[in-house]
Amino acid sequence: MSRNYEAVYIFDSTLEDAAINDKITRFHGLLAASEQPEVNHWGRRQLAYAIGPRENGYYVVSRFAAEPTVLPEYERALRLDDGLIRYLITVHEHEVGAPAMSDEEIALAAARRDDDDDDED
Numbered sequence: 001m002s003r004n005y006e007a008v009y010i011f012d013s014t015l016e017d018a019a020i021n022d023k024i025t026r027f028h029g030l031l032a033a034s035e036q037p038e039v040n041h042w043g044r045r046q047l048a049y050a051i052g053p054r055e056n057g058y059y060v061v062s063r064f065a066a067e068p069t070v071l072p073e074y075e076r077a078l079r080l081d082d083g084l085i086r087y088l089i090t091v092h093e094h095e096v097g098a099p100a101m102s103d104e105e106i107a108l109a110a111a112r113r114d115d116d117d118d119d120e121d
Contacts, residue, residue, distance in 0.1 A: 001067070001068075002034075002065045002066060002067055003065065003066070003067075003068060003091060004063065004064075004065050004091070004092040004093070005063070005064055005065070005066060005071075005089055005090065005091060005092055006061065006062070006063050006089070006090050006091075006092040007061070007062045007063075007064070007087060007088065007089045007090075008059065008060070008061050008062075008087065008088045009024070009027075009059070009060045009061075009062070009078075009084060009086075009087050010047070010057040010058070010059055010084070010085045010086040010087070011023070011057060011058040011059075011060065011083055011084055011085065012054065012057065012058070012082075012083050012084075012085055013044045013054070013056040013057050013058050015058065015083050019083065020058055020060065020083075023081065023083060023084070024039060024060060024062065026077075027074065027077060027078065028062070028064065030070065030073055030074045030077055031064055031066040031070055031074060032066070032067075032070060033064050033065055033066055034065070035065065037062050037063060037064035038062065038063040038064070039060060039061075039062045040060070040061045040062070041058075041059075041060055042059035042060065042061060043058065043059065044056055044057070044058050044059075045057065045058075045059055047085075051085055051086065054085060057085050057086075063092055071089070074089075075089065
């Protein structure tokens with residue numbers, strides 16, 4: 001069963017853009033995904049703290065669907081890559097924030113709030 005994941009990569013900022021794109025393509029090739037991953041380049045940014053001698057990194061965020069069984073080999077390739085400073089892979093279930101509410105649910109929540117306010121008096 002395929003699951004949705006989100007990966008954040010921080011590459012060494014001294015790498016060329018073409019080299020970063022080649023690495024991302026190679027990493028995503030290990031996933032054997034049926035559809036192309038969504039990739040957002042955030043670009044070069046200052047790190048929150050120095051990692052060794054590095055103070056800057058090139059950030060890339062990717063969303064993809066993959067089988068959980070392919071993740072160990074994928075993470076192994078990420079760990080072995082010298083150009084990758086840090087990475088984080090998370091399960092991407094839904095967008096951040098509360099799910100959208102219907103008009104009825106909004107009215108019901110407002111009525112509950114009003115009832116709770118009356119109880120405090």
